[in-house]
Amino acid sequence: MKIELESFAKVETAAAPGCEPSQNQHKLAELAPLLYVIANVSKHFRRRVQEEAKDFELTIPQWKVLAHLSSSEGIAQSALPAMVDADAMTISGILDRLEARGLAVRSPNPKDSRAKVVHATPLAQAEVAKMREVGRGVYAKAIEGISEADVAATLATLNRISDNLAGPDRQ
Incomplete structure (x- = not known):
């Protein structure tokens, strides 16, 4: 439409x-x-x-969490809600499901034993690599027939709109 x-x-x-x-x-x-x-x-x-991605049996919020975890050496569980735009209880449930599947591990934060640090497992790293291929395929389909210049201009414009809406304290 x-x-x-x-x-x-x-x-x-x-x-x-x-x-x-x-x-x-x-x-x-x-x-x-x-x-x-x-x-x-x-x-x-x-x-x-x-x-x-239906074969992965992961939701998009689970994908987002795994993508962040796979590109770091561990993330404080308390930082994840802001990273994936979800509340703390939702993140806790996501992490429970990812741990049950062997994709994430929570451990005590060495600097604060009350806090948890979350790591992606080696199995998660392999899954994320496959997920990124799926994402690249969807992205390629999305920009099919659009020039690089138009994609770049659109991206610049959308980033500016995002910055305008986020405000100075959230950019």
């Missing part, structure tokens, strides 16, 4: 009572299709990854 600017032409702009709409608020109507397409692309990407 393609989203065109004209389909959002009637989006109302709102200003605070007693104030004139700003130039940025007028531009909101122009951004509505862009933001919708970003959300739609994300939905399609997640679905395609899930379809392609």
Whole structure:
């Protein structure tokens, strides 16, 4: 489904009572299709990854955790929620399932015995290598027929949008 600017032409702009709409608020109507397409692309990407990765029997949040663990020498369990945008209880459940499958190990933090450090196992490293191949295949399909210049421009624009929305304290 393609989203065109004209389909959002009637989006109302709102200003605070007693104030004139700003130039940025007028531009909101122009951004509505862009933001919708970003959300739609994300939905399609997640679905395609899930379809392609069904043989791994891992959820996308589990993939995210394993990807972070495999590229480090161990991560504090308390740091994982921010890394994968999940709450601490969700991370705890993910780690329980990954440990049960032999993909992750939690151990006491040598600097703080109350805290845990999580490591990927050798089995996880092998799985992550396969998962990355699946991810590369989905990415290749996503950018099929798009020039390198267009991909680079899109990436730069999306990074700027992300930075704008994240705010100065989260970049």
